[in-house]
Amino acid sequence: MKIKELYVYPVKSLRGCSVPTATLTPYGLKHDRKYMIVRIKPSGDDGDEKKATSNPIYESQYVGRVDSLCLFSASILPSYEDAKFIRVTYNTPVSSAGKDDNDAEDVVVVNGDGEENVNPYVEFPIAPDYRKLGKVDLSIHLSDCVGYDMGEEYQKFFTKYLGYPAKLVYVGDSTREVKGNLAPNQTHLTKENDFDKETKKAAAPSGWFIFGFFTWVFWYLLGWNTENTKYTIQFADVAPVLVASSVSLEELNSGKKEDEKELMLDITKMRPNVVLEPSGANEMTPFEEDYWAELQVGGEGGGEARKIMLTGNCGRCKSLNVDYETGKQLPVHGQMLKRLSDMKRRVDTGHGYSPIFGRYGFIAKDSFEKEVRVGEEVTVTKKNEERTVFYWPGLSSGTKPPK
Template sequence: MTVRINTAKDGTTTYQSQSIGRTDALCLFTADILPNYENAEVIRVTYNTPASSTGNEDAVKGNPYIEFPVAADYTKLEKLDLSLHLSDFVGYDMGSEYEEFFTKYLGYPAKLVYVGNSTREVKGNLAPNQVHLTKENDFDKSKGIMAAPSEWFVFGFFTWILWYLLGWRTEGSKYSILFSDVAPVMVASTVSMEELNGGKREGEKELSLDITKMRPNIVLEPSASDEMKPFEEDYWAELEVGGKGEGGTRKIVLTGNCGRCKSLNVDYETGKQLPVHGQMLKRLSDMKRRVDTGHGYAPIFGRYGFIAKDSLERDVRVGEAVAVTKKNEERTVFYWPGLSTGTKAPR
């Protein structure tokens, strides 16, 4: 994770987590796992020079990059006290080499922080054992769910073990995450993406949005054209991957909606906001996707989730059948103290 270094007049230093929703230019950094996904040893982060600054927008050669080990020896690194969405944790400063790289290409003081053995608390109602509960004083109540068997297919590659290492952990009955925003898994569908791209305003030359800009871990596509409706994932509560054969079933518990930010409007070629005709956030809003009061004015696309405890460290690959085994009767309402609508960070 990259953090911005803020130094006050009195000399005190604070660190602010960075995301594309906050800093457009972060989209110019891409990561590769080397030598390959199955035998991950090194992560290479490349700074892709903005097309508008090269004078030759057809090709950019020799983009600068930096590499760091997947499993760093954090015991030798300096500890930093950090907080992400009021969820406190300890990070480990990767050192001056990485600070210089990110500071140079972001244009402000920044560090690369390693998670090490640290975890963060899952706040509000995002943890699987807090599904549907929308207020702090409602945590002793629950609502029912109903089964809804439907089969679709995984349209993307993901692995339980990597999510376990980079996304979330369990400690007894508590749920914890690492550097993930609020949950380690994001699910979306190709049908909803097609609906979004079909919502262009008449007479305007709007751009189409690629699904990668939504940053899902899992993308589902129907096995038949009439099997899935746009945005029906709003109600999904649980997915089951595979059957009782080889590999067995693996489950994902879906707990909250994803409210979208201005990162959808970023041009990945220039690292800047797109012109108005290409801004997908407004198109999503125009389609009346402000369906979660917990996200206020942010339109919804996709669902947050967690890997079920008995499915950790088990692989899932492209093409496996997926069934929606549970649905909520109503949409869940996002609640995370200090982040959701109507809640404030403590002073």
């Protein structure tokens, strides 16, 4: 099989851009999810956002919670290879009658050229000097980090078009803990209750456990432990890379009923970073990626090998049902989440009722700063005998935090 498409999402949860080549980093593809929009909420109980000025809470945003985020698209200028700026464009929504939902006089441009534009946009540096920016405390899926406030100009832009107080924040040097079993050096469970068993074992150390622990410390201090990599993420949800299959998408779209006016699902709604397709006939089967554990890009015939370790399934939410032209949920006949569920894709108990499409992954450390390109051959170098079970405290099924 080979790489069909590569996608980068410079601003988390906004529409991204297709790139012909991408650089691999510890945090995924270079320039991916380095910015994020957060909602400014009051810290008190009165819920008055106008008072959210002192000690506010900054809530991460994503499509499914805020569907209108899909109306913003991000691009890298002048090119991915020579990246200097990110442009975020607000794509004015259309109504079912085909007319703009916004009045023309309400459409403004903040690009500084003084010209009117039905699709206003704003630009900011690909990598600002975050040391000069103020910090804000953030939490994404109960994993804490900080963001760097890009300032009033961008806050006004996003607040205007989202309809609530919102900031643009940059990731800078901030990182987050990878929780549960998503990191490559954690146990990848294949049974729903395995984690509980392992936790109980760890809670009752034996003499062999103590001996093993000190032995591990000894090897660790000597630097002989090859599995001592500490995996962290930045603004991505739970892992830095998402891999998807064009064959699985075709299977999903084939579930369209002839007697209903369902829409075809575009791969961009799945928000993958790497999309794979077969190099020849019958090379891939739908949803076989459920069992993939490791991918190797290139490496054949003496070429340079780059590896992606796949550790967890991606559970899907109602973001699949959003119409990118209107910024609203599609009518029932066009909802893709139900179609995916109807195909019996609820195959991961860790995701509960969420159907699965795609695999989360991490870049192997010996592949950092290397490039991958559209059209390159990809080989599955490791497979799991059973599907992994997603575990992330507070996020996976059965681990919801108390309210």
